[in-house]
Amino acid sequence: MDDFTAACQRPLRKSIRVNTLKTSVDEFKHSAQQHGWLLEPIPWCSEGFWIEADESTVSLGNTAEHLAGLFYIQEASSMMPVSALFNNATSEFKTVLDTAAAPGSKTTQIAARMANQGVLVANEYSASRVKILHANIERCGVRNAALTNYDGDVFGAWLPEHFDAVLLDAPCSGEGTIRKDADALKNWSHGAIATIAHTQKALIESAFHALKPGGVLVYSTCTLSKQENQDVCAHLKRTFGDAVTFESLAELFPQANTALTDExxxxxxxxxxxxxxxxxxxxxxxxxxxxxxxxxxxxxxxFRKVSRNMASTIADALYEALGVTLPEDARLWERDNDIWLFPTALEPFLSEMRFSRMGIKIAETHKKGFRWQHQVATSLVQADNTYKVNISTDNAREWFMGRDIRPETAPGKGEVIVCFDNAVIGLGKWVGNRIKNGLPRELVRDKIFF
Known part of the structure; x- marks a missing residue:
């Protein structure tokens, strides 16, 4: 108990996860070294690091690397559920459900582990938090996600046996977050724990129904009470008997045995x-x-599928304008004048459930052709693309504040992929000697310090 209370009173170490959809761990380490950031590997996540950085003038959240989606500020222990989900996976997961997804730390971690392949259904009950979830998905270059806004207990009935893997990071009393939030236990009570546990049992039953036979479910919380943790899992076992097997996490990382329960x-x-x-x-x-x-x-x-001839026209135009090739595991759809790219793995779901956002919007049609969208740059551009312009620090500050910029390079024509320190940060359009800013409003910052 003395060790526990002492630990709860110590400040929480800051940690980050490298977003491998945008950069490699080695490339990020090099960038961190140039900034003087000290990194310590997190044992249970190969892309995770505890970080020591001087934030007296620039917070990590306002660095160019963070704004470009190269890393996600994520608490170290919260990286563990996704690591557990993909631990010893005998085959690739083509369909994954993240039942309580906002703000998006685990969703983007799953998307990176899936390498943007297959389909990731990311659900969030709170409508206001769906906007935050989408902004983080957009920033991190995720293109295989489909967002929903439901109570998490609907999936078992609406999408039974549809998913290879399900993550249920359940709403909980938050007892484990006291180091980050001094008010975490302000409204704690035995009655509240019982009510939350009742909700968790309904959610885990639904998640289990949504899982295919042979699939994997990870149940996680940021709380400490047995009632919200082991007892919820025991309820699942009592309900479904031999259909449920608890798989040991003893080998997830060195010293995992320190935290291992009998189950x-x-x-x-x-x-x-x-x-x-x-x-x-x-x-x-x-x-x-x-x-x-x-x-x-x-x-x-x-939505309706784009015709084969139209799809060929769009693909050719996109390659001619920006040197971008459409992925083979996705298909073009249209709604009014908008062109969207949906993962093909999503198609069996479209007749079963309605989604608030699917895939990425790549273009708007107009009389003279297509107006390409921001996520073309952040989600589809490959490292060897030559349609890029690398801008200065001063211009990058202006860009993230939503302003047009004037690069020192010779002006070009049409759309251009905007980069800072070789990281793609958006899509602009040449207008004379300036680039018109195409950053979506939800990603614009009022003040930038980097």
Whole structure:
């Protein structure tokens, strides 16, 4: 108890995760060294690091690398559920559900582990937090996500046995976050714990129904009580019997045994690894179970597939304008004058559930052709692309504040991929000797310090 209370009173170490959709770990290490950032590897995540950085003048969140999506500021222990989900995976996951996704740390971590392949359904119950989730997905270059805005307990009935893997990072009492939030236990009570546990049991049942036989479910919380952790998993086992197997996480990383429970779960106290308190369970679905009945009323789907000839025209125009090739595992759809790129793995879901946002918007059509969109640059541009202009620090500051810029390079024509320190930060358009800013409003910052 003395070790626990002492750990809870120490400041939480800052940690980050390198976004491998945008850069490599080695490239990021080189950049960090130039900034004088000190990195210490996080044992359970090969892309994760505790970081020491001088933030007296520039916070990590206002660095160019963060704004460009090269890394995500994420608490170390919260990286563990995704690592557990992909641990010892015998095959690639083509369909993954993130049941409670906002603000997007684990969603973007999953997308990176999937290498933007397949489809990642990211759900968030709070409508206001869906906007934050989308902004982080956009910043990190994720193109295989489909966003939903439902209570997490609907998926078992609406999409039974649709997913290879499910992450349920469940809403909880937050007992493990006391080092980050001094008010974390302000409204704590035994009654509140019982109410939350009841919700968690409904969510884990739904997540299990949504999982394909043979698939993997990771249940996690940032709380410490057995009632919200081991007892919720035990409820699943009692409900579905031999269809449920708890898989040990003893080999997830060195010293994992320190936090291992008898069932093979990880129950992490803050003093164990000098991080937040957390709980992680890895569960295998051995066989099919009967899902709940549901009556669906979806309404008319507002998108239609782009014709083969039109798709060829769009692909040719995109390559001619920006040197970008469309991925083979995605397909073009249209709605009014907008052109979207959906993962092909999403198509079986379209008749089963409605999504608030799918894939990426790549263009708007107009009389003279196509107006390319921001996510073409952030999600589709390859490292060897030659349609880029690298801009100065001063210009990059102006860019992230939503302003047009005047690079020192010779002016060009049409759309251009804007880069800072060789990282893609957006899509602009040459107008004389200036580049018109194409940064989406939700990514514009009022003040930039880097």
């Amino acid at each position: 093979g779960f990880l129950h992490i106290w803050p003093q164990m690894y000098d991080c937040e308190g957390f709980f992680v369970a890895r569960i295998r679905k051995n066989s099919a179970v009967t899902p709940p009945d549901v009556k669906k009323r979806l309404g008319k789907f507002p």
